Amino acid sequence: MLSFLENVPLFKGLPADQLGRIAGIGVSRVYRRGETVFSDGEAADGFYVPMRGRIKIFKLSPEGKEQVLHIMGFQEPFGEAAVFSGGRFPAHAQALEESLLIFFPAPAFVDLTRHDPTLAMNMLALLSRRLKQFAGLVEQLSLKEVPGRLASYLIYVSDRAHGAALIELDISKTLLANVLGTIPETVSRVLGKMATEGIIEVEGRRIRLIERKKLEELSQGASFYDEGGGAR
Amino acid sequence: MLSFLENVPLFKGLPADQLGRIAGIGVSRVYRRGETVFSDGEAADGFYVPMRGRIKIFKLSPEGKEQVLHIMGFQEPFGEAAVFSGGRFPAHAQALEESLLIFFPAPAFVDLTRHDPTLAMNMLALLSRRLKQFAGLVEQLSLKEVPGRLASYLIYVSDRAHGAALIELDISKTLLANVLGTIPETVSRVLGKMATEGIIEVEGRRIRLIERKKLEELSQGASFYDEGGGAR
DNA sequence: CGGGTACTTGACAATGGTCAAGTGTGGTGG
DNA sequence: CCACCACACTTGACCATTGTCAAGTACCCG
Structure with missing residues (x-):
């Protein structure tokens, strides 16, 4: 897992011992095609980074219409927002194919972030990029x-x-x-x-x-x- | 300005000396009704926090149709995403009424953030909340x-x-x-x-x-x- | 008092969603 | 190994929602 994590952009620039701690709290989980990773409104206990496979992040209307927000693949973290604003996942996540995800529990990860400025800055950069992508999505859909x-x-x-x-x-x-x-x-x-x-x-x-x-x-x-x- | 900043949620929990440093890099600027604060795609040199007035954040289509992403008011920072993902503002910002904004230059603020875990965590929380709001907006518009x-x-x-x-x-x-x-x-x-x-x-x-x-x-x-x- | 903007209403058009039906295909279990 | 089923995809007919264009009224600001 370490050799995977050290190449994830979110973890770029971190010293080996810190990567070790991150690896220490990460748990791998396998999801079958179509399996739900989490649901909209569910209490968020952590976030995920795909090692293999792809995950669809989407909103669902009561009538069952679905709007995809993102398709996350190799090395692309998802569910992080819920970790830092406390609370609940803002959308559904479902595996498009058999996928191997590393799960990071929120409390432990927040703790690591608080004590590692580089990790914090990386996370800020990630969330910021995501925010811009959303602005682009809104533009597409509305305009x-x-x-x-x-x-x-x-x-x-x-x-x-x-x-x-x-x-x-x-x-x-x-x-x-x-x-x-x-x-x-x-x-x-x-x-x-x-x-x-x-x-x-x-x-x-x-x-x-x-x-x-x-x-x-x-x-x-x-x-x-x-x-x-x-x-x- | 200090007494304003210490009540901004983004700066909650910071010690007095840190608030002082933040106040030290902040610059106030007044905008008239209708005045542009920044434009989509413009190089981002910092972000803003309104002390008075309201700012419309929006996307514009080539035909001139506009989609509002946010209306930011008292104590609500905007433009922060551009600061941490380097580069450009992802939308337009325009004053809805006469407004007084505190501007924080990106390099100095990033520097403060890097050395202050509390500030970094506050910013992570802010961006995360914003991300959830965007998910909600997409839901509204699309579903x-x-x-x-x-x-x-x-x-x-x-x-x-x-x-x-x-x-x-x-x-x-x-x-x-x-x-x-x-x-x-x-x-x-x-x-x-x-x-x-x-x-x-x-x-x-x-x-x-x-x-x-x-x-x-x-x-x-x-x-x-x-x-x-x-x-x- | 004047001008521009906000708002409303009507007639019309078009984008795109719904419903229905039919074809092809890949995966699974017998 | 094959049959079947579920699902992906396509096409047609129809219609609902909403945008466009136009005109008129009201209102606020200077």
């Missing part, structure tokens, strides 16, 4: 229509692959719909329309970006999971 | 229709006034529309409809909640600026 959000997402995936024109979605289109704040039918239709217009080519989860320019116009500059904003 | 959001807002204002049935909006309906992710026309119509149905009475900015039960049904439990969530 853009579905084609714009979809275009943003495609560009985001392409950029993650160093700007490749041929991309492969790593989530189902149903899940993508819940990320974009819409439903599978609408995703299907919008992808179809873009394909008809020659902007993209779709073959299952494989999508080729033909006219990146047009996508960038639709996305209006704001990208999905990074800060968004930028002088405009 | 609820306008009547639901409006009902949430009315209940929020009422609760802030200790559950009073007669409330007074402290923002214009146009601004309220931008908080709710809609437009003034729609706010007008929905208020009208609720009044017709006998759920509320509207007289300018004064609104009487007649059937709180109905509003709570519409709002589906989630309230606006607090964590939302809760076991359901």
Whole structure:
């Protein structure tokens, strides 16, 4: 576990003995595909860092509609906010696939943080970045229509692959719909329309970006999971 | 300024000498109604704490549509996220009225935070609470229709006034529309409809909640600026 | 007193959600 | 190893919510 933890950005720059203490309070847990990690409103007793697998963080409406806030993977902590503001998880977390998570109990971790300025600053940086991502998400959901959000997402995936024109979605289109704040039918239709217009080519989860320019116009500059904003 | 700072929640629990240092790096600035405090994407050189007045934090679409993320008032810091994740403000900030802000330059404040665990923990708590609020905002915008959001807002204002049935909006309906992710026309119509149905009475900015039960049904439990969530 | 803004109301349009039906596919258990 | 089932995906018809455009009134500030 130590060799994993020392590469987690949240723990960057920490001396070996401190990493040891962190490893000392961490507990690994395995979750099956579809298994719930925690639920909205549940008392928060700690947070998690994935070693393997991916976790969907989402809100649920009473009617069962779901809005994905984040998909957390390798080395991406989640549930930390609940640890420092005392109390309850603000959303649901569910494993998208078999996942191995390291769980850190809140009281012990808060204690370590209080006595380690580097760890505290790392955590402040993490929460701050997350806050910016949320501002970007709100922007997407409130100020853009579905084609714009979809275009943003495609560009985001392409950029993650160093700007490749041929991309492969790593989530189902149903899940993508819940990320974009819409439903599978609408995703299907919008992808179809873009394909008809020659902007993209779709073959299952494989999508080729033909006219990146047009996508960038639709996305209006704001990208999905990074800060968004930028002088405009 | 000291007597103001010592009551700011962010600075609670700090010893007098530390408060003195914080006061030492703080600079007061006055903003006129409508004046810009900072802009989306601008390099962040510090953050602000209002002593007087209110500041609107918002995102802007290229077409000029605006989504309000927060309205910050007395003792509510804003712009802190940019300080700890380095870089740029993720949204616009504009004074709603004549405001007096204390500005804290990023480098000096980060330095104080690094050497003061209590301040660091307070800041972690603040960012965490903010994160939960964002999760609530996303929930509102993505999972609820306008009547639901409006009902949430009315209940929020009422609760802030200790559950009073007669409330007074402290923002214009146009601004309220931008908080709710809609437009003034729609706010007008929905208020009208609720009044017709006998759920509320509207007289300018004064609104009487007649059937709180109905509003709570519409709002589906989630309230606006607090964590939302809760076991359901 | 004048001008700009806030607010309201109406007619209309469009985005996108609902419901329904049908196809394909992967995983599991017999 | 195969059959079946659940689920992902697609497409069509329909409709609800809400945004756009336009016009008119009221009101606040200078």
